[in-house]
Amino acid sequence: MLDSIFFESYAPLIIPFNTICGILLSEKALLYSKLDFIGLFLLVTGFLLFYDRLYKNSLTGSKKILLPVSIFLVLGSYLGLLLVNIYQIPNLKYFLYLVFLGLFLTLGWVITDDNISTVNTQYVFFSILGIVATMLYLIPKYRNSGEVFTYSLPLLTVFFTILVFSSISTPITVT
Numbered sequence: 001m002l003d004s005i006f007f008e009s010y011a012p013l014i015i016p017f018n019t020i021c022g023i024l025l026s027e028k029a030l031l032y033s034k035l036d037f038i039g040l041f042l043l044v045t046g047f048l049l050f051y052d053r054l055y056k057n058s059l060t061g062s063k064k065i066l067l068p069v070s071i072f073l074v075l076g077s078y079l080g081l082l083l084v085n086i087y088q089i090p091n092l093k094y095f096l097y098l099v100f101l102g103l104f105l106t107l108g109w110v111i112t113d114d115n116i117s118t119v120n121t122q123y124v125f126f127s128i129l130g131i132v133a134t135m136l137y138l139i140p141k142y143r144n145s146g147e148v149f150t151y152s153l154p155l156l157t158v159f160f161t162i163l164v165f166s167s168i169s170t171p172i173t174v175t
Helices: 005-030 037-058 063-087 090-111 119-144 152-167
Strands: none
Touching: 005 037, 005 063, 005 119, 005 152, 037 063, 063 090, 090 119, 119 152
């Protein structure tokens, strides 16, 4: 675990930056049917820092065991979506959309408490549905027309920031 006051204080700002830059570089590389390893590195480091902050400060009990499994399954399903788009396998694409949605909702269940009526839980699931809708509908729609990001990048940034700020407890965010 990272025991740095810098990471403890500024993780809610670093995580969305790494994640969005990773998705941006990965989606931009998809226009040329390539896989961008710098984008994947940024995405993985963003999710690892998210895991570190959740594991250290926010989760208790059996959800600490489920957290790494669910985070790496979400990352794996996103990598599967990238590979399906590179090799243009249309039959597997919609199945992976459902898998990605299910795994991201499972991640939301893991990082929240079991009470749906709390405000933080509602923010987490709202942001997860926004992230999934942006990544599975808006970004591929504009990628097919040749424009990588129009208004989907700001939406994705807002949704990731809401997710991070509503699920991590740090000195600047109190959940």
